[in-house]
């Protein structure tokens with residue numbers, strides 16, 4: 001499982017997913033080791049997680065997906081993002097968040113509820129959260145049913 005996280009929400013989802021997935025799972029933070037990733041050929045399944053800021057997925061996640069696109073196409077894939085918005089807007093962001101070839105091949109693709117952790121934001125981020133995202137309170141929540149469903153699908157499809 002490979003992820004990048006600005007304020008820790010995507011990391012939290014990745015850690016929760018780790019516990020729900022069958023098999024031996026390694027967790028790799030692109031924020032910490034983008035230049036020393038394990039050999040992807042050792043894995044049959046790759047889950048990638050990023051977060052949406054200003055409408056886009058994390059640059060580190062996009063770089064990882066694009067740099068490794070050929071090998072990723074041969075893997076069992078799960079793709080997710082965390083985002084403040086839900087519904088149609090979230091789906092639109094999600095479908096721009098990863099290369100189309102990967103989205104089409106992935107076994108599971110979903111977005112999870114983001115958090116707006118004001119104490120961790122800088123001044124500009126706070127302004128954006130208030131004025132653009134129209135959020136004025138801390139929104140700490142990790143959506144358990146959605147990650148359970150995401151993990152179950154990856155686990156179930158493993159049997160086939």
Ligand SMILES: Cc1cc2nc3c(=O)[nH]c(=O)nc-3n(C[C@H](O)[C@H](O)[C@H](O)COP(=O)(O)O)c2cc1C
Nearest residue numbers: 005006007008009010051054055083084085114115
């Ligand atoms: C400055 C800023 C911009 C954001 N822009 C968006 C956005 O365009 N769309 C969205 O759905 N969520 C947006 N969010 C919400 C984040 O996706 C959400 O906080 C997410 O949980 C962050 O995860 P992370 O801490 O793992 O990076 C934004 C948050 C901040 C602080």
